[in-house]
Amino acid sequence: MRIQAIVVRIIRQFFRDKRTLALMIIAPMFVLFLMDLVFNGETYEPQIAIDSNVPQQLADALQETDAHVTTMTKKKAMDKLDEQQIDAFIEMDKTTLRITLEGSDPSVSKQVLMTVQKAAQTLMPPMKQTLTIDTVYMYGSEHMALFDNFGPVLIGFFIFFFVFLIAGVSFLRERTSGTLERLLATPLKRWEIVIGYVIGFGIFTTIQASLISSFAIYVLDMMMEGSFGYVLLVTFLLAMTALTLGTLLSTFANNELQMIQFIPLVVVPQVFFSGLFNLDTMEPWLRSIGVAMPLYYGADALREIMIRGKGWEAISFDVSVLVGFSLLFMILNVLALKKYRKL
Amino acid sequence: MVIQLQHVYKQFHKKEVIHDVSLTVNKGEIFGMLGPSGAGKTTVVKMIAGIDMATKGEIHVLGARMPNLQTMARIGFMAQSDALYGELTALENLHFFASIYGLKGKKRKERIEEVLELVNLTDDMKKAVHQFSGGMKRRLSLAAALLHEPEVLILDEPTVGIDPLLRQAIWEELERIRQKGTTIVVTTHVMDEAEKCMRLAMIRDGRLIAVGSPDELKKQTGALTIEQAFLHFGGMQS
Numbered sequence: 001m002r003i004q005a006i007v008v009r010i011i012r013q014f015f016r017d018k019r020t021l022a023l024m025i026i027a028p029m030f031v032l033f034l035m036d037l038v039f040n041g042e043t044y045e046p047q048i049a050i051d052s053n054v055p056q057q058l059a060d061a062l063q064e065t066d067a068h069v070t071t072m073t074k075k076k077a078m079d080k081l082d083e084q085q086i087d088a089f090i091e092m093d094k095t096t097l098r099i100t101l102e103g104s105d106p107s108v109s110k111q112v113l114m115t116v117q118k119a120a121q122t123l124m125p126p127m128k129q130t131l132t133i134d135t136v137y138m139y140g141s142e143h144m145a146l147f148d149n150f151g152p153v154l155i156g157f158f159i160f161f162f163v164f165l166i167a168g169v170s171f172l173r174e175r176t177s178g179t180l181e182r183l184l185a186t187p188l189k190r191w192e193i194v195i196g197y198v199i200g201f202g203i204f205t206t207i208q209a210s211l212i213s214s215f216a217i218y219v220l221d222m223m224m225e226g227s228f229g230y231v232l233l234v235t236f237l238l239a240m241t242a243l244t245l246g247t248l249l250s251t252f253a254n255n256e257l258q259m260i261q262f263i264p265l266v267v268v269p270q271v272f273f274s275g276l277f278n279l280d281t282m283e284p285w286l287r288s289i290g291v292a293m294p295l296y297y298g299a300d301a302l303r304e305i306m307i308r309g310k311g312w313e314a315i316s317f318d319v320s321v322l323v324g325f326s327l328l329f330m331i332l333n334v335l336a337l338k339k340y341r342k343l
Numbered sequence: 344m345v346i347q348l349q350h351v352y353k354q355f356h357k358k359e360v361i362h363d364v365s366l367t368v369n370k371g372e373i374f375g376m377l378g379p380s381g382a383g384k385t386t387v388v389k390m391i392a393g394i395d396m397a398t399k400g401e402i403h404v405l406g407a408r409m410p411n412l413q414t415m416a417r418i419g420f421m422a423q424s425d426a427l428y429g430e431l432t433a434l435e436n437l438h439f440f441a442s443i444y445g446l447k448g449k450k451r452k453e454r455i456e457e458v459l460e461l462v463n464l465t466d467d468m469k470k471a472v473h474q475f476s477g478g479m480k481r482r483l484s485l486a487a488a489l490l491h492e493p494e495v496l497i498l499d500e501p502t503v504g505i506d507p508l509l510r511q512a513i514w515e516e517l518e519r520i521r522q523k524g525t526t527i528v529v530t531t532h533v534m535d536e537a538e539k540c541m542r543l544a545m546i547r548d549g550r551l552i553a554v555g556s557p558d559e560l561k562k563q564t565g566a567l568t569i570e571q572a573f574l575h576f577g578g579m580q581s
Binding site for chain 2: 177178179181182183184185186187188189340341342343
């Protein structure tokens, strides 16, 4: 009887908290749905440019193995490679086939090489016997591990995830313990509370970001072509975005558990659009969702710096978007505090 | 007249929780708000403190219409829950609140020492607050509300869950603070505490059912205790 009473009480409690109930069912479905969309994308078709010396027979063979082949000059191809619009450029020099790979994503490089090899098999003798293939990497190398490619994204993700959670929960505690109300009984202005949090956590996250980045780069020996200062700048901004978003969303949570419920809704989807998975195979409408996700910009900038060794020019857009996100969330925070004090 | 409420109404999600409350509190008095829990006492004091805003009607504190940030700097507020940072020590908590009220340097140090002395926590000031007993936390909350020498002190159920001896001590302390010219508003649901107030507002279901000194209220109803007087006024309403 007593056990039954407990069971009934627990079921009742569940139905009182409709949000937790909905989240337990809808969130896993939502994540599975996203994974389905992401992983069931079509197989990647490499974009290959060739110069006019490449035999027509080979070009046709490449086309048949599902590569997009375009003919262009070397100069133009190099520019397009740098902009990541094409994956490889193939030129023919007597009997040598020279492949220049963009190289950032090891799985794409592999795909290109496989396609070319497959196409070369279809060539007629004597060309088949005399043909040699020479591979050049624009960025990265054939020794680049998949982890090198994922690394920058993972650094960004972990910083984002933990700052989001810790900042959210600590702001929530401020509310549930009554200290927020106590603060609002003082002449403290709402924006002062928000700025206080940003600075307080900012100091903490700067330390956190530098430790995680140094660990990844110097201890795990992650590929690092660019400047460490830029890595710190981007991770710091990513942390700021996570902090302001976390405190903002904590306004809509009543306890720690509800704060954790935001993880599958807000944090996990960002992973899918951060470049861990190839976005080119996604439906265009789906790809455009990534534009609204801070991690998308953070990961992009980190990759530019760490893999491609780029500087300010390549990351300035990402940096300004992250600054914009932080400012937007801060303003929304100040407005959300109105819920507790109008003034 | 330090606090004045004129026809104050408050609604939460279309539900009216405060209905037409008008009252005044004079300088240097201990003004009690008596009523059962859920009557709306906390809502009224929060509006006086400037945290909440009246849906209708006006509240003036120290000559300014509330809410007003300048006036809030002259009010001390002690909430029902001990709004303290458990991980910090008593000293660190007071240091934090003193800084928020703009106290600096020597003055800040002096005031912290004074209030710690006042609530008898000097020996425990280096202890983390999460190690404090309930009574110690209440006293520290009171100390935090007194730091900036407020002209108006608002206390929401200051003695709830405190042993009688300590409760006695807190009331004696309030009397001493009052004698320095501070106006004190205190909510309670304990009838014998209400006796200690100079004037009293009886609140029930968000309505003001009576205002006056404890003696006046008893005399008006011919009751021997505040409790009987409350029942009498409450009965007249329903």
